[in-house]
Amino acid sequence: xxxxxxxxxxxxxxxxxxxxxxxxxxGLVRNSNPRLHVLxxxxxxxxxxxxxxxxxxxxxxxxxxLNYCTPxxxxxxxxxxxxxxxxxxxxxxxxxxxxxxxxxxxxxxxMLHPASMLALAAAALYAVYQILTRRxxxxxxxxxxxxxxxIGAAAMSTVVPFFNYHLSFSIxxxxxxxxxxxxxxxxxxLFTQALQRASASAIAPFTYMQLVxxxxxxxxxxxxxPDRWTLAGMVVIAGSGxxxxxxxxWRASLPASEPAAVD
Numbered sequence: 037x038x039x040x041x042x043x044x045x046x047x048x049x050x051x052x053x054x055x056x057x058x059x060x061x062x063g064l065v066r067n068s069n070p071r072l073h074v075l076x077x078x079x080x081x082x083x084x085x086x087x088x089x090x091x092x093x094x095x096x097x098x099x100x101x102l103n104y105c106t107p108x109x110x111x112x113x114x115x116x117x118x119x120x121x122x123x124x125x126x127x128x129x130x131x132x133x134x135x136x137x138x139x140x141x142x143x144x145x146x147m148l149h150p151a152s153m154l155a156l157a158a159a160a161l162y163a164v165y166q167i168l169t170r171r172x173x174x175x176x177x178x179x180x181x182x183x184x185x186x187i188g189a190a191a192m193s194t195v196v197p198f199f200n201y202h203l204s205f206s207i208x209x210x211x212x213x214x215x216x217x218x219x220x221x222x223x224x225x226l227f228t229q230a231l232q233r234a235s236a237s238a239i240a241p242f243t244y245m246q247l248v249x250x251x252x253x254x255x256x257x258x259x260x261x262p263d264r265w266t267l268a269g270m271v272v273i274a275g276s277g278x279x280x281x282x283x284x285x286w287r288a289s290l291p292a293s294e295p296a297a298v299d
Contacts, residue, residue, distance in 0.1 A: 038085075038192060038195050038196050038199050039196055039199070039213070040088055040213065040216060041081070041084050041085050041088055041188070041192050042188075042189065042192035042193065042195075042196050043213045043214070043216055043217045044084065044188070044216050044217050044220050045081065045084070045184070045185045045188030045189045045192065045217075046185075046188075046189040046192070046193075046217065047214065047216075047217025047218060047220075047221060048181075048185040048188075048217060048220060048221040048224065049182065049185040049186045049188075049189045051217075051218070051221050052064070052178070052181065052182045052185065052221070053182075056178055056182070060178065063176070063178075063179070064178065064179060064182045065179065065182065065183060065186075066176075066179065067172075067175055067176075067179055067183070068174075068175070069172065069175075072168060072171060072172060073172065073175075073179075073183045073184075074183075074187060075168065076165060076168040076169065076172065076183075076184060077183055077184035077185075077186070077187030077188060077191075078187060078191065079161050079162075079164050079165045079168065080161075080162070080165045080184045080187075080188065081184070081187060081188040081191050081192065082161050083157075083158045083159075083161035083162040083165060084158075084188070086154045086155070086157045086158035086161060087099065087103055087154070087155065087158035089151070089154050090102075090151045090152070090154040090155040090158060092151070093149060093150075093151035094149065094151045094152065094155060095254050095258065095260040095262070096250045096251075096253060096254035096257075096258065096260070097247070097250045097251040097254045097260070097261075097262050097266070097270070098140060098152075098155075098262060098266055099151075099155045099250075100246060100247055100250040101136075101140055101247055101250075101262075101266070101269060101270040101273055102137065102140060102141075102152060102155035102156055102159060103155055103158055103159045103162070104159070104246075104247060104273050104274065104277060105133060105137055105156065105159040105273060106159045106160075106162045106163045106166070107133075107276075107277045107280060107281070108129070108130045108133035108134070108273075108276060108277070108280070109159060109160055109163035110163045110166050110167065111126055111129070111130055111280065112130060113163055113164065113167050114167065114170075117167055125283050126280065126283070129276045129279055129280040129283070130276075132272055132275070132276040132279075133272070133273050133276040133277070135269075135272055136268075136269040136270070136271070136272030136273035136275075136276060137156075137269065137273065138269070139265050139266070139268050139269030139272060140152075140265070140266050140269035140270070140273075142265060181224060181225075185221075247270055247273075247274055251270075
């Protein structure tokens with residue numbers, strides 16, 4: 037698993053260096069707050085590590101659904117760390133998301149597994165990553181992508197040698213490892229490009245399609261399919277996230293002198 041995380045971020049760093057390095061040079065790492073960038077990178081790599089670890093024990097759809105508690109955690113953290121106001125609708129959405137998480141975990145059921153805590157830890161760490169990204173909103177998007185990948189590659193390079201691996205990998209295994217890095221980098225680039233062309237509130241609902249694709253992939257590849265309670269929890273979490281996004285978009289469209297009546 038550490039090898040998987042290492043490949044994911046090392047390939048992104050290498051590909052960005054090849055594609056953007058000749059044009060940007062040292063601009064790839066030039067920034068105004070090095071400490072915050074390093075912290076942001078470490079948080080992102082820790083989130084990846086927790087999520088990949090959870091996938092070793094949890095079905096793909098369930099792990100992905102728990103990871104999608106991130107928007108709800110961001111809402112809570114923004115109120116605490118960024119001093120953003122938590123209105124009643126926001127609290128209602130957060131509460132609904134918490135209910136969806138309970139439907140998936142079902143205390144006393146099989147899903148209440150230590151690996152579930154890893155998936156939730158991944159969500160919490162990614163929420164911190166998004167908060168830090170807000171703090172660095174004025175930085176170049178390429179820099180925001182490149183620095184975490186370099187930190188991830190460097191951090192995992194110090195960990196990977198201490199794990200035992202087979203001395204040889206099949207061509208199929210190598211191809212899959214490379215695919216993880218390439219597809220992860222491509223997805224990251226496309227998402228960044230989308231954010232450059234449309235508002236985050238317009239894009240966010242589409243990210244919940246990952247729940248659909250992960251469910252389909254888990255069924256086709258691993259022959260696992262969520263039970264009705266887990267499906268209900270996934271719908272509640274996704275619905276809460278979409279509702280929160282639409283609410284924030286509606287609030288942003290109000291004139292500054294005309295506060296929302298539901299606050």
